[in-house]
Structure formats: C-alpha cells, structure tokens
Amino acid sequence: MSIVQQIKQFTSLAVKSLYNYDLPAEEVLINATKPEFEGDYTIVLFSLLKPLKKSPDTLGNELGNYFTQQYASFFSGFNIIKGFLNVTIANEYWLQFIHSSYHHTDFGVQPGNGEKVMVEYSSPNTNKPLHLGHLRNNFLGWSIAEILKANGYDVVKTCIVNDRGIHICKSMIAWQLFANGATPASTHTKGDHFVGDYYVKFNDEYKKQIEELIAGGISKDEAEKEAPIMKATQQMLIDWEAGKPDVIELWKTMNGWVYEGFNETYKQIGSDFAKTYYESDTYLLGKDLVESGLQKKVFFQKEDGSVWIDLTADGLDEKLVRRKDGTSVYITQDIGLAELKQKEFNAQQSIYVVGDEQNYHFKVLKLICEKLQLPSAEGIYHLSYGMVELPTGKMKSREGTVVDADDLVEEMIHIAKQKTEELGKVKDFSDDELKELYHTIGLGALKFFLLRVDPKKKMIFNPEESIDFHGFTGPFIQYTHARIKSILRKNTESFAAGHKQDSTPLLPLEKQLSIQLEVFPSIIAEAAAEHNPSTLAIYVFNLAKIFNSFYNEHSISNAETENKKILRLQLAQLTANVLKTGMHLLGIKVPERM
RNA sequence: GGUCCGGUAGCUCAGCUGAAUAGAGCAACAGCCUUCUAAGCUGUGGGUCACAGGUUUGAAUCCUGUCCGGAUCACCA
Incomplete structure (x- = not known):
C-alpha cells in the first residue's frame, strides 16, 4: 500500500x-x-x-x-x-522502501487482474499518408494500451482501416487518368505518398472542371455535381459495390501500395495491432440490428422508409440509422463493429482513440447501443483528443499546410544526429549503434512532445521552431537515464561488495527523490484511470529533475561513507528503473549512453 | 440557434474531485565543468488565473451570467 x-x-x-x-x-x-x-x-x-x-x-x-x-x-x-x-x-521506513524496491526492474507494474480491454487507435484512410494529427493518435493509443497493461489489464490493440468509399475512389480515378501506369516502384515513391499524390491530383482536376463549367454558364452547385471526374468517381463507387472485377483489382492494388507505406511508418513509430479491421469487411454490419431495433421499437420508420432513433429525450437530436434507399450509414456499421468486437474478444472495456470532432458521434453510438441493450454498450469509452494545430490555425491539405508524419520523423532523427555529433560523446559507437541512438532520441523528443499535453486539449505545433531537446522534453529524461547508467557501470564492484545501506537520516534531496519514487505505482494507476499519458510524462520529468539536482549536490561515487554510497547507488538504480518503465509506457526508449 | 470543450507568465503547457505565497519548460539576464555525462545545475526578472457576480473559514478550481476561440448538431465518413 x-x-x-x-x-x-x-x-x-x-x-x-x-x-x-x-x-x-x-x-x-x-x-x-x-x-x-x-x-x-x-x-x-x-x-x-x-x-x-x-x-x-x-x-x-x-x-x-x-x-x-x-x-x-x-x-x-x-x-x-x-x-x-x-x-x-520514519527514516527506517524510507530505507526499507528503497532497499526492497531498487532491484525490481518492473517496480510499479501490477500483476494481471483478469480483465480485458480493447484499444482501437490509428484508424487511417487509405487515400493519404499519415500526418501530425495521426501521430498524436498513434502515440496516445499505444501509450494508453501499455499503461493499461501495466495496471494488469489484458489489452488487445486494434485498428479499423477506412479502405473504401467515395474518397478512395477519387485517388483511383485520378490514377487511371493521369498515371500512365506509374507505380510506387517505378517512381521510387513510398506507396501511401504515391496514392496520396493522386488524391491531390483528383482535387486539382475537379476544381479545374468546376471552373470550366462555371465559365460555361452553369451554377456552382450544378458544376460540382456535373464535373465529369466526379461523375466517374461516383460510378466507380457503384461498380466497386457491385464487385466489378477491374475496379476491385485496381482498388486492391492501390490499397496494397498504401499498406506497404503504412507498415513502414508504423514500424518507424512503433505502432502495432493485434487485429486490424477493414471497413470493406465491416461496412454492411449492423443492418440486422436495425431490423431488431425496429421490432424493439427503439427505432422508428418515417413515411419515406428511412429509419431513425429519437434521442431528444437525452438532449440530442433524431439520428438516422438507415437511409430511405435501404443503405446503412456510418453509425450503423459502428454499432455492428462494436458487436463484432464483443463477439470476437468479449472485453469488459472498449476504448476508441478518436479525435474530439467525433464527440457527438460516440455519445450517440453509446446511447444507441444502450437502448438496443447490446452487451457491448457499457464498455464503450471514447478517448477523445484535441486537434494538433499550427500557429496559423488548422492544418489544411488543400493549402499544403499539413505536417507529414514521415517528414517530421525524419527531421527529428536528423536533428538528433546533429546534436549528438555536436556533443561528441559517443564517438566510439558503431554505425548501427548510432543509427539506433538517433532514432531513439529523435522519436523520444517527438513522442514526448505530443504526449506531455493533456489529450483532451488541442495543442499547437510550430513547424518554424523545431521541437526542443532541453528542459521538459524526452531527451532530457533519456539523458538523465544514460547519466545514471554511466554511474552504475562505474560502480558495479561497490554494489557487489555487499556493504550495508547507510542508516543515517536521509538528506533533503535523498528524501525528495525517495518520495517521488514511491508514488510511481499510484501515478501508473492514475494515468490509467484518467486515460491520460501526460500524467506519466509530467511525473517522469519531475523525477529526472529531482535526480539531477541530487546528482549535482551529492556525489554518488565519492559519497561520504561506503554505506552512503550503497544507499545512493540503490536510489540511482531505482530512479533508472522507474525512468525506463515510465518512458516505456509512453512508447519511448531510453539509451544506456548518449 | 442547441449541445459540448477551451481561455493561467512574451510563447508552449501543469495545477481544475476546493486549501499554505498560482508552478514548469522555452525565451531573457547572472553564475557553475582539474571531481560520477553541462542534452545538466543554481539564481533573477516575468501573473488582474478572460470578465462580473455568487457559494465557502478558504475559489485558478464549484455555481450563474457575459465576452472571446473551437468542435459538433448531414439520407458525409
């Protein structure tokens, strides 16, 4: 306790x-x-x-x-x-705490509690590459999954890929029109970027056609509907739903390119999934639930045949669940997917890491599932996060202000390399070791930057100012860890010699460090309860800060007595363990040297 | 218009289930490397916690109203 x-x-x-x-x-x-x-x-x-x-x-x-x-x-x-x-x-109590904890590398991690949680995150579209907003989502999702694991939950990470629909057809049409058979391989382009480029080309061409039509005397609304490229896209969606072989073939090929690109990015940023769902498989789910909902009188039908649920009593509006033409809408497949997940995994909790623009959607989703009395309803939790914005406002792909995930990651690694070379502390590293270190530091800076802020809040990223490596940052904590490990490497004999821990009263900084270390298990629990990795980021930063003050004030290697040295080595060891575990829960590695 | 979220130092953010003088980092300035890694440490300056009321022994925190910013309320996803 x-x-x-x-x-x-x-x-x-x-x-x-x-x-x-x-x-x-x-x-x-x-x-x-x-x-x-x-x-x-x-x-x-x-x-x-x-x-x-x-x-x-x-x-x-x-x-x-x-x-x-x-x-x-x-x-x-x-x-x-x-x-x-x-x-x-009592001093004795602190000494006992340090003595019994310092050698546990998993201090703070709880044993299994028998409960299962699903965490759905990342969930990309296959028509464009990942951007900064997706990074926040990926880091959050991965982190919250690990935090829940550390609290004893059995966690299943999942991803739903938006791989069908009108927007996917847009890049397909553009490729048919403009690519001349080009492929990622023939153009040496990463697959997701390659396809994303055709999505942009679609919009350029679409805009051009609209302008031409307007110039020809047609109204804007009319032009948007009548543009040939848009009509072709709509036809393609119909063909896709009908299973027309050449359309399906193209769809599979282009999505395949995208997945190759995504996999590369996921590997780079450390995202992984136990199960990936595809909307092309799930978009028809939930249709039977509409029928049973009608029978249960949870839903009602209007004269035109469309099916609705009335949520006005819950302070919301009426919500459509089936169109008059009998096709289902977005929320319907989400209800169906929630049921599918429930059947496949039977988890007590199902967390959706999705941006706060969908707050209303998830409120409705949960309510409908409750009213249908689905077993999946209770566990639905929307882990909502704010948008990442630029100083100029929201990122807009049309205006080319989207911060691309791959570019940013590459830049971070590059800066890590630059700074490391300037300091010149690891000149004896092999090329592989250096490569790994730059990756560790660059991604550490990036992940910490995105996770240190309360998920609920929108955050601002200024591309003009590169992400810091000093102060409240990932590298600061990584550095503190490396520093401790250096000391521990130099004092293995003392540790082994079996001197007894000092028993004189702890000095103020030793005490402060102990107090901070002791709360770590509670912090892990708090981060899980609030679904908030930033709690952990702030904690780890404060711990590193206290250690550095302690380090500056008191010598470990040349402590006043041999017993004091043992005590400080134990404190240092425990601090390194906690920094490592804490950072791991944020998806950040800590180096032995840097 | 309805609903929801936010407004704290020049900038980016903590603190928000009420408690001691509102905290960090960056930026600015002044110090600290012959001693365990200076990606570090120490110090200085910087605040009408959007505004106005209210509840309370006590409010950045809770309640009401106002102003500002954002999201959302599609037979889009």
Whole structure:
C-alpha cells in the first residue's frame, strides 16, 4: 500500500479511536509538504474542525501524538502550521522502501487482474499518408494500451482501416487518368505518398472542371455535381459495390501500395495491432440490428422508409440509422463493429482513440447501443483528443499546410544526429549503434512532445521552431537515464561488495527523490484511470529533475561513507528503473549512453 | 440557434474531485565543468488565473451570467 494510502488509513483509525467519529479513509486530504516546511506529507485538517469541534492546534496535536505513539515505526515526527498537520515518515521506513524496491526492474507494474480491454487507435484512410494529427493518435493509443497493461489489464490493440468509399475512389480515378501506369516502384515513391499524390491530383482536376463549367454558364452547385471526374468517381463507387472485377483489382492494388507505406511508418513509430479491421469487411454490419431495433421499437420508420432513433429525450437530436434507399450509414456499421468486437474478444472495456470532432458521434453510438441493450454498450469509452494545430490555425491539405508524419520523423532523427555529433560523446559507437541512438532520441523528443499535453486539449505545433531537446522534453529524461547508467557501470564492484545501506537520516534531496519514487505505482494507476499519458510524462520529468539536482549536490561515487554510497547507488538504480518503465509506457526508449 | 470543450507568465503547457505565497519548460539576464555525462545545475526578472457576480473559514478550481476561440448538431465518413 502506498504511503499516502497508509496515512489516510491511520488518520481514519485515529479519528475513530480518539473521537469515535467515522471518517472514510478516502476523504482524508493528503498533500506533499511544501519544501519550505518541515515534514514529508501534510494532512489538511480544515474539513474535520467542525464535525470534531476542535481547534486546528488541538486536533493537530492530538492526532500527531497519537500517530507518533501508536505508529512509531511509521511516523517519526509532526508539526502544525495553521490547519495543516505536517508529518514526517520514519527514516527506517524510507530505507526499507528503497532497499526492497531498487532491484525490481518492473517496480510499479501490477500483476494481471483478469480483465480485458480493447484499444482501437490509428484508424487511417487509405487515400493519404499519415500526418501530425495521426501521430498524436498513434502515440496516445499505444501509450494508453501499455499503461493499461501495466495496471494488469489484458489489452488487445486494434485498428479499423477506412479502405473504401467515395474518397478512395477519387485517388483511383485520378490514377487511371493521369498515371500512365506509374507505380510506387517505378517512381521510387513510398506507396501511401504515391496514392496520396493522386488524391491531390483528383482535387486539382475537379476544381479545374468546376471552373470550366462555371465559365460555361452553369451554377456552382450544378458544376460540382456535373464535373465529369466526379461523375466517374461516383460510378466507380457503384461498380466497386457491385464487385466489378477491374475496379476491385485496381482498388486492391492501390490499397496494397498504401499498406506497404503504412507498415513502414508504423514500424518507424512503433505502432502495432493485434487485429486490424477493414471497413470493406465491416461496412454492411449492423443492418440486422436495425431490423431488431425496429421490432424493439427503439427505432422508428418515417413515411419515406428511412429509419431513425429519437434521442431528444437525452438532449440530442433524431439520428438516422438507415437511409430511405435501404443503405446503412456510418453509425450503423459502428454499432455492428462494436458487436463484432464483443463477439470476437468479449472485453469488459472498449476504448476508441478518436479525435474530439467525433464527440457527438460516440455519445450517440453509446446511447444507441444502450437502448438496443447490446452487451457491448457499457464498455464503450471514447478517448477523445484535441486537434494538433499550427500557429496559423488548422492544418489544411488543400493549402499544403499539413505536417507529414514521415517528414517530421525524419527531421527529428536528423536533428538528433546533429546534436549528438555536436556533443561528441559517443564517438566510439558503431554505425548501427548510432543509427539506433538517433532514432531513439529523435522519436523520444517527438513522442514526448505530443504526449506531455493533456489529450483532451488541442495543442499547437510550430513547424518554424523545431521541437526542443532541453528542459521538459524526452531527451532530457533519456539523458538523465544514460547519466545514471554511466554511474552504475562505474560502480558495479561497490554494489557487489555487499556493504550495508547507510542508516543515517536521509538528506533533503535523498528524501525528495525517495518520495517521488514511491508514488510511481499510484501515478501508473492514475494515468490509467484518467486515460491520460501526460500524467506519466509530467511525473517522469519531475523525477529526472529531482535526480539531477541530487546528482549535482551529492556525489554518488565519492559519497561520504561506503554505506552512503550503497544507499545512493540503490536510489540511482531505482530512479533508472522507474525512468525506463515510465518512458516505456509512453512508447519511448531510453539509451544506456548518449 | 442547441449541445459540448477551451481561455493561467512574451510563447508552449501543469495545477481544475476546493486549501499554505498560482508552478514548469522555452525565451531573457547572472553564475557553475582539474571531481560520477553541462542534452545538466543554481539564481533573477516575468501573473488582474478572460470578465462580473455568487457559494465557502478558504475559489485558478464549484455555481450563474457575459465576452472571446473551437468542435459538433448531414439520407458525409
């Protein structure tokens, strides 16, 4: 049990014993004591003053005395300032904590809890390459999956690929018209970029045709419908749905190119999936659910034959679930897919990592599943994240302001290389080792940059200013880890020599470091409960910062005594372990040297 | 118009289940490498927590209203 939890328990017990008052442990408010006061943790007494009819000083003293008498091995001292009871945890307790934790490389990671969670993330379109927004999605999804694993869940990562529809046909048409049989191989272009280029070509041509039609005296609305390239695209979609062999063939070929490109990117950024769903397989799902929904009177039919659900009682609108022509809409296949996932994996929770522009959609999805009384309904959780914007506003592909994922990754690796060469600390590395290091640092900087912000909030990326390598960044933490490992490598004999850990009171920075290390398991739990990797990013940064202050103030190798050295080596070891685990949960590797 | 989200230092962000003097990083300035990796450490300056009310012993945090920005409310996906 964590120290904070124990203090809460003890407070609850003390209040019961001293005043016969029932105070649930969860209601006790504990803070870390501010550095300017003496003590490790602070119990905030204000809320207890009234029910217990005590003054702050009396209550503080009575509690403090009770603690140091009844739980002397845990509490070693206390002081009261205004309504705050500052308690000091016994030195022995900290030493015991350090001693029993430092050699566990998986400190903070929980054993399996038997529950299964699905995390759907990434979910690309096959008509254009991944961009910065997708990176946020991929990093978030991967990270939250790992965080849940570390909390004991059995996690299934999935991806739904949007591989069909009118937008896919657009690049297909453009390729037929303009490519002259060109392929990614013949043009030495990555497959997803190759296809994306034809999507752009479609739009260029479409715009041109519209202008020509308008010049010929047709209205804009009419022109948009009548442009030959658009008509051809619509025909292609009909042909695709009819299974026309040459269309299917082209579709398969072009999607194949895209997947080759995606796989390369996924490998580079570390995304992986246990199961990939394709909309071409799932877009007809959910049709039977419309029928049963009608029978259950959850849905209703309008005169024109279209089917709806009335969500006005829930503060939403009426929502269409089947068109009058009998074809299904986006939400219908999502209901169907939710059911399919439920049947295939039977998970207790199903998390969708999808941008906040779809908040309404997921609210509706969950509501409909609930009203249909589907077993999948309860577990649906939309992990909504804000858009990544540029200082000039949203990224727009039409205006060429989209930050391409592959380009950005490449640039980050390049900057990592540059900075590493400037510092010249790893001149003895082999080419392979260097390549790996640049990748580790470059992606570390990028992932940390995108994950350190609360997912809910939109964030701003300025392409003019490259992502930092100093301060609140991935490389700062990687550097701290490498620094510790260097010390540990130089002191293996001391560690092996079997000296006993020092038992004199911890110095302030040693204490601060211990306090920060001890909360790590709670932080992992919190990050999972809130579905928020940034909690972990902030934690890991603070830990690295405290370690660096400690490092600067106290020598480890030349500690005052051999026993002190052992203690500090243990602290350093534990810090390295926690940094490594914490960064891993963000999808970031930490190097042994840099 | 309805619903939802956001507005904290020059910039990017923490803090938001109420608690001590509102914190980091970047940028600026001043120091620290003959000693464990200076991608580091220490210090200085920088704030009407959008605005106005309210609840409370106590509000950046909760409630109401206003202003500003964004998302969404398609027989699109």
